[in-house]
Amino acid sequence: MSTLATDGRPEPLVVRSREIEDPGALLALLPPTSDALAWVHGGDGIVGWGRAASYSPDGDDRFDAADDWWAEVVDASVVRDEVELPGSGLVAFGSFTFADGPGSVLTVPEVVVGRRDGRCWVTTIGLSLGPSPALSTSTPTDPSGTLFADEPGRRDDWAATVEAAVRRIQSGELDKVVLARSVDASFEEPLDVRSPLARLASAYPSCWTFHVDGFFGSTPEMLVRLQGGLVTSRVLAGTIRRTGDDARDLSLAASLARSSKDLEEHEYAVRSVADALAPHCTGMNVPESPFVLHLPNVMHLATDVTGVLRDDAGVLALVASLHPSAAVGGTPTADAVRVIAEIEQLDRGRYAGPVGWIGASGDGEWGIGLRSAQVAPDRRGARLFAGCGIVADSSPADELAEADAKLIPVRDALA
Numbered sequence: 001m002s003t004l005a006t007d008g009r010p011e012p013l014v015v016r017s018r019e020i021e022d023p024g025a026l027l028a029l030l031p032p033t034s035d036a037l038a039w040v041h042g043g044d045g046i047v048g049w050g051r052a053a054s055y056s057p058d059g060d061d062r063f064d065a066a067d068d069w070w071a072e073v074v075d076a077s078v079v080r081d082e083v084e085l086p087g088s089g090l091v092a093f094g095s096f097t098f099a100d101g102p103g104s105v106l107t108v109p110e111v112v113v114g115r116r117d118g119r120c121w122v123t124t125i126g127l128s129l130g131p132s133p134a135l136s137t138s139t140p141t142d143p144s145g146t147l148f149a150d151e152p153g154r155r156d157d158w159a160a161t162v163e164a165a166v167r168r169i170q171s172g173e174l175d176k177v178v179l180a181r182s183v184d185a186s187f188e189e190p191l192d193v194r195s196p197l198a199r200l201a202s203a204y205p206s207c208w209t210f211h212v213d214g215f216f217g218s219t220p221e222m223l224v225r226l227q228g229g230l231v232t233s234r235v236l237a238g239t240i241r242r243t244g245d246d247a248r249d250l251s252l253a254a255s256l257a258r259s260s261k262d263l264e265e266h267e268y269a270v271r272s273v274a275d276a277l278a279p280h281c282t283g284m285n286v287p288e289s290p291f292v293l294h295l296p297n298v299m300h301l302a303t304d305v306t307g308v309l310r311d312d313a314g315v316l317a318l319v320a321s322l323h324p325s326a327a328v329g330g331t332p333t334a335d336a337v338r339v340i341a342e343i344e345q346l347d348r349g350r351y352a353g354p355v356g357w358i359g360a361s362g363d364g365e366w367g368i369g370l371r372s373a374q375v376a377p378d379r380r381g382a383r384l385f386a387g388c389g390i391v392a393d394s395s396p397a398d399e400l401a402e403a404d405a406k407l408i409p410v411r412d413a414l415a
């Protein structure tokens with residue numbers, strides 16, 4: 001939708017947020033339409049629908065272009081926010097591509113419903129002050145007849161690509177590269193994305209469950225959150241699969257925390273985030289050792305990096321500095337991005353790109369679009385993605401098994 005006035009500037013939006021009684025599970029409020037938007041974490045978060053304004057930047061300056069567009073939208077809007085919590089007032093949801101091609105989008109919904117720390121609100125956004133929407137819940141239709149195409153030939157090809165990457169790393173060309181693979185799913189009936197979203201949010205409450213324009217998933221990795229001057233990033237890299245046996249998983253967690261291959265992979269990712277945030281922050285805290293994050297399918301080495309914003313960067317400027325971190329690109333970044341383009345043979349689309357929301361103050365939360373899938377325009381298919389950090393000691397068979405484990409959340413949600 002174009003919201004440009006004739007002079008090329010965004011139309012002024014009228015925005016009102018007001019507190020409401022708890023409406024129940026946020027995802028259950030989503031209508032069965034493709035404009036549903038979601039960002040939820042442990043029951044809190046925001047969902048939205050309708051399209052008051054949207055913008056689709058591309059190219060390597062897509063983050064800056066989006067930031068400029070957002071500044072104009074904010075400038076032109078009249079906001080009455082009676083709630084004043086992160087996510088209330090004027091917000092846009094967004095999803096950016098991993099690479100420079102088309103597909104990035106920022107959308108300002110017409111209705112947003114949010115919950116945070118027991119307080120709930122509804123926001124209406126439009127060209128004039130409309131009536132407060134009636135909120136209702138509906139039960140999504142589960143996927144039917146799902147088939148996954150994961151041919152042995154494609155699996156072998158990917159293992160051979162990992163082997164080629166290991167050789168290039170061992171020859172000294174680069175230190176780390178993250179390689180991804182995809183699996184296609186098909187459905188008997190057009191997918192109702194609200195069903196996999198509800199399943200993901202229930203099975204992975206510690207992850208951020210998202211949906212923007214057919215791109216959905218449940219990511220454990222927070223690229224950057226900016227809230228009231230505090231900058232936070234959760235860096236993940238280094239993975240071990242869970243076995244389902246708690247005692248065995250505990251001993252695997254201990255071995256992950258000691259694994260030199262995983263610690264090396266993790267260190268590259270933490271360094272890339274700390275270096276990207278340093279120019280914007282004072283008082284940065286970069287813990288020396290990672291902790292082990294337990295998810296139902298895998299365990300990750302994790303480090304929470306924090307800092308205090310020292311310039312006037314909004315969250316999209318921080319996203320621009322951080323993307324692609326070494327958790328999804330590699331080290332050195334430019335070499336890794338080149339090697340990915342040369343050998344991965346995959347259009348990542350929005351997978352491994354930033355996904356999240358921004359508010360009128362420039363605060364917001366952007367995760368990395370992992371454990372995710374892109375639904376086809378006719379909704380009869382979806383492409384699932386998973387990737388692994390490859391370093392000198394990586395074994396192709398282990399990486400293939402790790403990618404399989406990372407596909408489990410979305411696979412189960414679509415089955």
Ligand SMILES: C=C(O[C@H]1C=CC=C(C(=O)O)[C@@H]1O)C(=O)O
Pocket residue numbers: 178180221236237238239300326327328370371385386387388389390406
């Ligand atoms: C690239 C992915 O995971 C990243 C995040 C956590 C752990 C990773 C790893 O151990 O390789 C990856 O860097 C993915 O899930 O597709």
